[in-house]
Amino acid sequence: MWYYRGLTLVVLVGGEKGGTGKSTIATNLAAELALAGPNCTGVVPYRCSTVLVWYYRGLTLVVLVGGEKGGTGKSTIATNLAAYLACRDIDVVLLDADSQATAARWVERRNSFSPGLPRVHCVQKTGDIFETIRDLSGRYQQVVVDAGGRDSEELRSAMVAADRLYIPLKASQPDLETVINVSRLVKTACGLNPVLRACAVVSMASTHPAVTETHEARELLAELPEIGLSQAVIGERKIFRDAIVEGRGVIECKNSKAKAEIGLLAEEIYGG
Ligand SMILES: Nc1ncnc2c1ncn2[C@@H]1O[C@H](COP(=O)(O)OP(=O)(O)OP(=O)(O)O)[C@@H](O)[C@H]1O
Numbered sequence: 001m002w003y004y005r006g007l008t009l010v011v012l013v014g015g016e017k018g019g020t021g022k023s024t025i026a027t028n029l030a031a032e033l034a035l036a037g038p039n040c041t042g043v044v045p046y047r048c049s050t051v052l053v054w055y056y057r058g059l060t061l062v063v064l065v066g067g068e069k070g071g072t073g074k075s076t077i078a079t080n081l082a083a084y085l086a087c088r089d090i091d092v093v094l095l096d097a098d099s100q101a102t103a104a105r106w107v108e109r110r111n112s113f114s115p116g117l118p119r120v121h122c123v124q125k126t127g128d129i130f131e132t133i134r135d136l137s138g139r140y141q142q143v144v145v146d147a148g149g150r151d152s153e154e155l156r157s158a159m160v161a162a163d164r165l166y167i168p169l170k171a172s173q174p175d176l177e178t179v180i181n182v183s184r185l186v187k188t189a190c191g192l193n194p195v196l197r198a199c200a201v202v203s204m205a206s207t208h209p210a211v212t213e214t215h216e217a218r219e220l221l222a223e224l225p226e227i228g229l230s231q232a233v234i235g236e237r238k239i240f241r242d243a244i245v246e247g248r249g250v251i252e253c254k255n256s257k258a259k260a261e262i263g264l265l266a267e268e269i270y271g272g
């Protein structure tokens with residue numbers, strides 16, 4: 001995957017002659033990288049005076065799942081993205097910034113009922129979470145934030161630190177209307193954080209083939225240039241409710257349709 005292997009640069013400073021300044025060059029290189037960002041891991045003595053320096057490029061993506069409407073599937077999507085990444089050996093942290101602690105309890109259940117599953121780390125923090133996100137993005141390969149369902153300090157501070165905002169919503173008028181205010185928040189946040197990209201994702205969509213729920217959403221979102229619409233649509237499926245109770249992602253369950261839906265969303269965010 002593009003955001004993990006292959007982009008770490010290992011720099012070996014070596015040679016057969018002593019006293020030529022290898023350690024000096026390596027330590028200075030490391031100091032330069034440390035100034036450049038939090039993703040440099042360090043300097044390790046190796047054999048005689050050869051020193052390895054490695055640098056983790058800043059490719060961590062901070063994905064914020066939030067919005068202004070309750071019960072739209074935010075925690076479900078955040079936990080499923082975290083499980084999807086963990087299943088791909090990605091060192092992922094789920095930041096639960098909602099005092100309801102749905103995501104944190106999901107991690108607790110995951111650890112106690114299914115300790116063999118790939119690990120998802122969890123941090124809980126409310127209030128201003130800007131610094132926490134910055135810190136976590138230097139420590140983990142991927143960060144997923146569950147920011148809850150209202151216009152809050154958590155949501156606003158996270159928008160300034162995040163790379164992507166995903167706003168799950170049911171494709172119904174009351175849900176869609178809440179995106180109008182979120183688009184104002186996005187506009188303000190982009191002034192401070194120009195990398196932020198916001199995208200609505202239709203969640204809990206009818207699985208009945210005759211119902212095309214995305215049509216209304218597409219029409220309304222066309223008027224909001226700050227918010228895109230995900231190609232992925234998450235269906236209303238019992239497996240999503242069962243998985244959250246078991247501390248699993250649907251990727252770790254047997255329902256191939258739910259797996260495909262989360263897979264499509266994850267590929268859109270993280271690449272194939
Ligand atoms: N795609 C889905 N299919 C079926 N049930 C779902 C789906 N997504 C979420 N649910 C269920 O809907 C309820 C609300 O979901 P969830 O807790 O993820 O919403 P939320 O947006 O995080 O809510 P809140 O705003 O309270 O934080 C839960 O019972 C969850 O299991």
Ligand SMILES: [Mg+2]
Pocket residue numbers: 074075076098100102146148149
């Ligand atoms: Mg929630």
